[in-house]
Amino acid sequence: MPRNADNEHHWHTIAQRYELEPGPINLENGYFGRMSREVRGQYLEHVAFINRSNSLHVRQRFERGENDEIRRQLAGLIDAAPEAIAFTRNATEALQSLIRNYNRLQPGDQVLISDLEYDTVKGAMRWLAGYRGVEVIELSHTHPASFDSLLQTYRQAFEQYPRLKLMALTHVTHRTGLVMPVEAIAKAAREHAVDVILDGAHALGQIEFNLAQLGIQFAGFNLHKWIGAPLTLGFLYIAPERLADIDPDMGEFHYPATDIRARTPYSTPNFPALMTLPLVLQEHQALGGSAAKGARVNYLRDLWVSQVRPLPGIEVLTPDDPRLYCGITAFKFVGRDQQVMADRLLQDYGLFTTTRTGAAFGTCIRVTPGLVTSAADINVLVNAITELDTL
Ligand SMILES: Cc1ncc(COP(=O)(O)O)c(C=O)c1O
Numbered sequence: 001m002p003r004n005a006d007n008e009h010h011w012h013t014i015a016q017r018y019e020l021e022p023g024p025i026n027l028e029n030g031y032f033g034r035m036s037r038e039v040r041g042q043y044l045e046h047v048a049f050i051n052r053s054n055s056l057h058v059r060q061r062f063e064r065g066e067n068d069e070i071r072r073q074l075a076g077l078i079d080a081a082p083e084a085i086a087f088t089r090n091a092t093e094a095l096q097s098l099i100r101n102y103n104r105l106q107p108g109d110q111v112l113i114s115d116l117e118y119d120t121v122k123g124a125m126r127w128l129a130g131y132r133g134v135e136v137i138e139l140s141h142t143h144p145a146s147f148d149s150l151l152q153t154y155r156q157a158f159e160q161y162p163r164l165k166l167m168a169l170t171h172v173t174h175r176t177g178l179v180m181p182v183e184a185i186a187k188a189a190r191e192h193a194v195d196v197i198l199d200g201a202h203a204l205g206q207i208e209f210n211l212a213q214l215g216i217q218f219a220g221f222n223l224h225k226w227i228g229a230p231l232t233l234g235f236l237y238i239a240p241e242r243l244a245d246i247d248p249d250m251g252e253f254h255y256p257a258t259d260i261r262a263r264t265p266y267s268t269p270n271f272p273a274l275m276t277l278p279l280v281l282q283e284h285q286a287l288g289g290s291a292a293k294g295a296r297v298n299y300l301r302d303l304w305v306s307q308v309r310p311l312p313g314i315e316v317l318t319p320d321d322p323r324l325y326c327g328i329t330a331f332k333f334v335g336r337d338q339q340v341m342a343d344r345l346l347q348d349y350g351l352f353t354t355t356r357t358g359a360a361f362g363t364c365i366r367v368t369p370g371l372v373t374s375a376a377d378i379n380v381l382v383n384a385i386t387e388l389d390t391l
Pocket of ligand 1: 030031089091092093118170172173174199202221234
């Protein structure tokens with residue numbers, strides 16, 4: 001087992017770095033992550049400092065080099081050049097900026113989304129119909145998904161829709177935690193001259209990847225899910241050789257057109273959050289980075305899924321192919337109202353999960369362990385599902 005993933009003592013020590021509100025066992029760590037005590041402490045100090053110093057520090061220090069250094073460190077997280085990334089406030093802003101400003105579409109072209117994309121991405125891609133005069137192709141993935149079925153669905157779409165120019169692809173879908181075979185899909189897309197905008201919101205910090213190796217030129221991320229940053233931080237990535245294919249945002253002029261920072265709305269950012277980022281990145285690496293975090297949440301996921309999948313009234317929706325899953329997994333109580341069952345998990349067993357809707361397979365219950373989740377917490381979940389399954 002890599003990197004202490006099953007070492008409860010090791011992860012208990014790490015969990016001590018985070019402050020928890022008393023209450024139910026939180027198995028909905030997918031919404032956003034926690035800052036450690038140290039990060040929270042530094043963030044609050046920065047809030048107080050910026051509140052005292054106001055624009056003085058920002059204009060004299062932050063904007064004269066401090067921000068460049070923070071950007072350089074962030075670029076290092078994904079092995080990119082600083083010139084290939086620009087800060088945004090979240091993944092949505094990054095992805096919508098890419099979709100809105102992608103300038104290679106002509107009226108009559110086609111763009112592609114699937115049922116597993118995030119809703120704000122679906123919305124932006126559908127909006128292109130009116131804005132750019134394109135046809136939006138919406139496909140539903142077959143269920144249960146396999147590596148080949150996912151790839152085949154895209155291959156078929158590329159064959160069937162010859163005017164496809166652009167597609168959105170979600171690295172880790174927020175509904176079931178399914179990990180898309182991005183490299184294979186991007187390769188097939190490239191063969192059909194289809195550009196891919198990658199939604200990396202849930203992948204960053206949980207999965208190790210390299211955008212160049214994946215064959216991805218456009219991507220959006222946030223830093224508040226698995227990296228451990230304060231809320232309100234995200235960034236977009238554009239491969240430098242493709243910068244000209246994304247227009248400056250709404251006539252943006254603060255940066256030259258050759259600067260990626262012109263691709264996002266220019267606004268006053270959360271300076272204290274940005275100033276805390278170096279510590280966040282340092283902590284992420286010290287924990288072992290995405291490899292260690294991912295291995296831990298995968299271990300916890302395997303622990304419950306292996307015991308629950310064989311139960312007669314349970315359908316685990318996320319496949320067990322190691323290429324296709326991460327720490328997030330969704331399931332159903334077959335033939336039952338999923339919201340009622342999620343409420344029972346909370347009320348009767350003190351387990352907080354969330355339901356997700358919008359995929360072709362219907363409503364599901366999503367379970368997302370976090371860095372503070374223990375194997376004992378997972379046992380409570382297994383016992384609860386086992387008991388509820390017999391009722
Ligand atoms: C797959 C996916 N994409 C995009 C987003 C949006 O991220 P943000 O809230 O940072 O805009 C989320 C948020 O949950 C997500 O799960």
